[in-house]
Amino acid sequence: MLPDFLGEFRPQLEQYKLDYLKLVATPLGAGAPTALTQSKLLGQPYLPVGTPYPHDELGQPMILLAQLNFAEAPALPPYPTAGILQLFVSPTQWYDMDDYSVLFHPDTSAEAQTDFNFLPPDLYADSPISAEHTLSFSLATEYGGAEDCRFQPDFGGKDYYEYLKTLPKEQEEALDRCCYNVGHKVGGYAYFTQGDPRDATTSRANDVQLLQLDSDDEIMFGDSGLAHLFINPTALQERRFDQAYFYWDCC
DSSP: OOOGGGGGGHHHHHTTOEEEEEEEEEEOOSSOOOOTTSOEESSOOOOBTTOOOOBOTTSOBOEEEEEEEGGGSOOOTTSOSSSEEEEEEOTTTGGGSSSEEEEEESOOOSOBOOOOTTOOGGGGTTOSBOSOEEEEEEEEEESOOTTOTTOOOOBTTBOHHHHHHTSOHHHHHHHHHHHOOOSSEEESOOOOSSOOGGGGOGGGTTOEEEEEEEOOSSBOSTTTOEEEEEEOHHHHHTTOGGGOEEEEEOO
16 A cells, blocks of 8 residues: 555556566475475476477476466466466576576366486576465555556656655655565566566566566575566466566666
């Protein structure tokens, strides 16, 4: 919710309102692994029989970084309400950001592959995620993103950071909490430690976020960075997830 002290700027910020899916990632403890169709980080993917397993440019099997089963999530138009989205990355070249694969399976009732013996434990040695996680979803709302190029409010001739400096500390912290968009999520505003890559290319300026993964005790992108999947809004509407692209940065 927006702080009351914003006064005349509240209507403008209300226009930046975006719903998103907040993700809670829970490291998997001892016991059975996740189900093939379950939303997860790492683990074995859902792959229909006959679907080739992704390999990187070196011929290595990729690792499943994230799998989202939208049937497990609250509805968030224009994101799918069913189907499984997957991000695979190279086990050794993921940090270059150009050796990855994004798959979408609209039908999750097809017979699934179950033999993943070609994925040895040492394949995950360089993974930015150190343990398999389950994922849970909840619907949330935000009103802007301090680092997101789509968020360009005008606070009486001042940009976001200039306006922030004019506020008393308590108000500064309150507003910053509203626009500090860290954490795991689907949709909403993106947070970066360096800068928004969409801001450098006009054709990508309005691309939306498919997925954001943040660093924590079991997840580390470089030096406490964040990873993202972005996609053009039309490609999202048409479910052309092969058009999605991977990006990450760190301090």
